[in-house]
Amino acid sequence: MGRLKYVFLLSEYINNYKAKMFFCIVIHSLYKMMPICLGFETAFIISTAFSGNLHYPERHFFIVLGMIISTALLNYLDILVSHDVAYKILTELRNLSYEKMAQISPAGLDGEKSGNIMSIVLEDIEILEWFYAHSIIQIFVAIILPTLALVIMSYFSGYISVLLLLFILLMVSIPYMSRKRSDNQGIKIQSKLGSLNAIIIDGIQGIKDIVTFQWQKEYFRRMYESNDDYNLSFYEYSKRSSSEVATINLLIGISSVASTLIIIYFSHIGKYSSQWILPLISLSTLIYAPLQETLSMSSNYGRIFGAANRVFDFLQTQPIVSDDGKIKCNCVADTFKNKILFDNVFFSYEDKASGKKNDVLKGMSFEVKEGETVVLVGSSGCGKTTCSKLLQRFWDVEKGGIYINNINIKDIDLSELRKLITVIPQDVYLFNRSIKDNLRLANKNASDDDIITALKNANAIDFVDNLKFGVETFVGERGMRLSGGEKQRLSIAQAFLKDSLILVMDEVTANLDYNNENIINQSLEKLKRNKITLMIAHRLSTIKTADRIVYIKDGICAAEGSFCELMENNEDFRALIGDVNNS
Numbered sequence: 001m002g003r004l005k006y007v008f009l010l011s012e013y014i015n016n017y018k019a020k021m022f023f024c025i026v027i028h029s030l031y032k033m034m035p036i037c038l039g040f041e042t043a044f045i046i047s048t049a050f051s052g053n054l055h056y057p058e059r060h061f062f063i064v065l066g067m068i069i070s071t072a073l074l075n076y077l078d079i080l081v082s083h084d085v086a087y088k089i090l091t092e093l094r095n096l097s098y099e100k101m102a103q104i105s106p107a108g109l110d111g112e113k114s115g116n117i118m119s120i121v122l123e124d125i126e127i128l129e130w131f132y133a134h135s136i137i138q139i140f141v142a143i144i145l146p147t148l149a150l151v152i153m154s155y156f157s158g159y160i161s162v163l164l165l166l167f168i169l170l171m172v173s174i175p176y177m178s179r180k181r182s183d184n185q186g187i188k189i190q191s192k193l194g195s196l197n198a199i200i201i202d203g204i205q206g207i208k209d210i211v212t213f214q215w216q217k218e219y220f221r222r223m224y225e226s227n228d229d230y231n232l233s234f235y236e237y238s239k240r241s242s243s244e245v246a247t248i249n250l251l252i253g254i255s256s257v258a259s260t261l262i263i264i265y266f267s268h269i270g271k272y273s274s275q276w277i278l279p280l281i282s283l284s285t286l287i288y289a290p291l292q293e294t295l296s297m298s299s300n301y302g303r304i305f306g307a308a309n310r311v312f313d314f315l316q317t318q319p320i321v322s323d324d325g326k327i328k329c330n331c332v333a334d335t336f337k338n339k340i341l342f343d344n345v346f347f348s349y350e351d352k353a354s355g356k357k358n359d360v361l362k363g364m365s366f367e368v369k370e371g372e373t374v375v376l377v378g379s380s381g382c383g384k385t386t387c388s389k390l391l392q393r394f395w396d397v398e399k400g401g402i403y404i405n406n407i408n409i410k411d412i413d414l415s416e417l418r419k420l421i422t423v424i425p426q427d428v429y430l431f432n433r434s435i436k437d438n439l440r441l442a443n444k445n446a447s448d449d450d451i452i453t454a455l456k457n458a459n460a461i462d463f464v465d466n467l468k469f470g471v472e473t474f475v476g477e478r479g480m481r482l483s484g485g486e487k488q489r490l491s492i493a494q495a496f497l498k499d500s501l502i503l504v505m506d507e508v509t510a511n512l513d514y515n516n517e518n519i520i521n522q523s524l525e526k527l528k529r530n531k532i533t534l535m536i537a538h539r540l541s542t543i544k545t546a547d548r549i550v551y552i553k554d555g556i557c558a559a560e561g562s563f564c565e566l567m568e569n570n571e572d573f574r575a576l577i578g579d580v581n582n583s
Helices: 002-051 057-104 114-156 158-177 179-205 207-212 216-268 274-286 288-315 384-391 414-419 435-440 448-457 461-465 484-498 514-527 540-544 563-569 571-582
Strands: 339-350 357-369 373-377 399-404 421-424 502-506 532-536 548-553 556-561
Touching: 002 057, 002 114, 002 274, 002 288, 057 114, 057 288, 114 158, 114 179, 114 274, 114 288, 158 179, 158 216, 158 274, 158 288, 179 207, 179 216, 179 288, 207 216, 216 274, 216 288, 274 288, 339 384, 339 532, 357 384, 357 399, 357 532, 373 384, 373 540, 384 502, 384 532, 414 421, 421 484, 435 448, 435 484, 448 461, 448 484, 448 514, 484 514, 548 563, 548 571, 556 563, 556 571, 563 571
Parallel strands: 357 556, 373 532, 373 548, 421 502, 502 532
Antiparallel strands: 339 357, 339 399, 548 556
16 A cells, blocks of 8 residues: 555545545546636637637637636635545544543553654644645546646647656656655654654643753753754755655656647647647646646655554554443442452553563452541552552453452443542642533532532632632643642542542642641541542551551552551561651
8 A cells, every 4th residue: 555555544534524525626626627728728719819710709708707717716615625624534533533542541641752642633633634635636636637638639649648648757756766765754753743742741841840950951952952853854854855846847847848849840740730839838838737736745745644654553552451341330339338359469560662561469459348448558669559540440450350349340331430439649630720610520410509519528618719710710720720738629529529439549648738638638538438448648647547558568468457456567567657757
């Protein structure tokens, strides 16, 4: 399939637009045909007028007028229809890309740079507009119109058609011979652009830390290097494409001179009357217009096909977790006693660069019952957060199983499983929308009264009421207009609105001061009632309040029990708690 491979593969995603694309080709063909017909007709009028053989001038006048009006109308339709279809296709591809992100997240995006993904979803798909709105239509027109013109000219002399065909083949061979270099350069440009976007996004999101640590010089050095790499790859691409365009234009000029001479010669030897010289010269020159337009656009094919490659590969990304479960969440919850069970769970992360596996869990087993708060404790990297991610099926276990009420979570529909679980993270993400909008992410059907109740339960109503616009207040990007404690309380309000069976809390109070910790702990006590609660903690105050502690070491549950029991019976746990106290 060659360089068109990925464009054809992408066409599978836009089958609904094939009829509209055909209509675009017809409109564009007629539009490009009009100037050729108009030039031929005008040249014929002039030739016959000079030879004294012009008959019915009024008829020719109306023919020319009709062509001019048709050209204007077809030009309007061409722009309207082709761009309408192209941008609908881009919208479809962009929607598919967002759906793919949701499907493969978060494991499928682990290790990927957000700037590179943004480049695929925005820039790469935008570049495909060149193909769907211009290139694909121009390719068909560049084949149809010159073929018709060569057939017409062969009626007067086959030698003229052969000469023009030779020049056309020479022109087409130029981008064909450099296609591999062009495609490689196109992929390189889009990759460099993705890397540059990633660095810029890092700089925007981390600007406070960059300024705080006086890291501006180092950051700008990295950004300038990436920008220089992108500019250099774009320069190499532009240099090659401009030389192609210049060579094609040179061949068109030479062909025009050669065809003019041969047209005059065959008229001189009596092949046809002299009144056809000017129309045939006009036709031989004008047939290059659609071909030249297409070949000029071919200088962008490297970027177009490079972008198509990246978009297709992204859409083909397979989710790490397969959604084969059928059980609904209302069939999982038990009205008597709910529980979750980690049964001899093994799991390892794979390093994408080296391909090596990092074993994290090596036979993890523990149980959490309804109404009980279990805290996972262990050194950094021991697998605490991994347990919460496996429970949500961000990844699947390699051996063993995770069960909710004796049902393997793999047998539960993935979206239904996530309805069963509410996660309150350490780093709360809020969208740049109102407080009410952010809360309704947890429950889109929540009424205003439900939201007020949730805010009260989360001890967040006082600070929200003090805001100028109350629940309608926009929180800023990533909730930057709120403090850490305020964001955490809104996250707890979301948990009240979602009201799931299982509650997972990841270092909820780790970055909060004493007052905020007390306020949040009060609301958490309400939230935990009648729920299965799994917490991840380093903070001593949090660990002490747990009903039971699961101490993780070397990928297994090394010990479990109350705080006092572990302090008394486990030396490693005592050493860890000593480190926490000294920190």
